[in-house]
Amino acid sequence: MSAFGDMVAKDVEAVFLDPDFFASDHQIAGRIVRCVVESDGEARKRPELGLSSAHATVHAMSADLADMEFPAGGTVLVDGDVWVVDSCDIEAGMTVISLSRNE
Template identity: 35%
Template sequence: MSAFSEMVAADAQNVFLNTEEFGERHTVEGHAITAVVATNEQLAVTGGEALGIDGNAVVLYAQETDMPENPGVGGILNLDGSERVVEDWNIEMGVVVVRLRRNEAYA
């Protein structure tokens, strides 16, 4: 990893995912982690609607090392006790970005 990539990854952990800044405690697949969960209302303010985010969607940001194995698009991920369907899963500079929607089978 380059020095720049290491600095960005450190910033993600120390600022973005810090509980004194944006991070909050969430439960993912039964494990408590620090993450940022953006709801549809928050995403709409930042232009999320243009990205196809609907009322049942959230985006989860978490440290790569805190996340379980990627269940794949269409797979199920339990977030805070709610079964959600994975629509997208990317890793950006050590941060996992997962777009999830409510699993209508459990709604």
């Protein structure tokens, strides 16, 4: 990783993943990981179709999830709930997992 990349990774861990600011511990695929879980809070409802869905995004240090895979279309347990993986990307040393589920 470049010097700039190292600085960004340190900033991410020092601020974004600091439990006093944004992050908290969550169970991801059976492992406790300090991360940020963003959720739409309320399910998106389509009563005319009888559908309801929720969306969430997990932001965690890639090093904390290095031995895990999150393939699109697969499932993952987050805090005991089953989610479908929409995408998984690495951005500035962080793994960003986009999730959805029907409710």
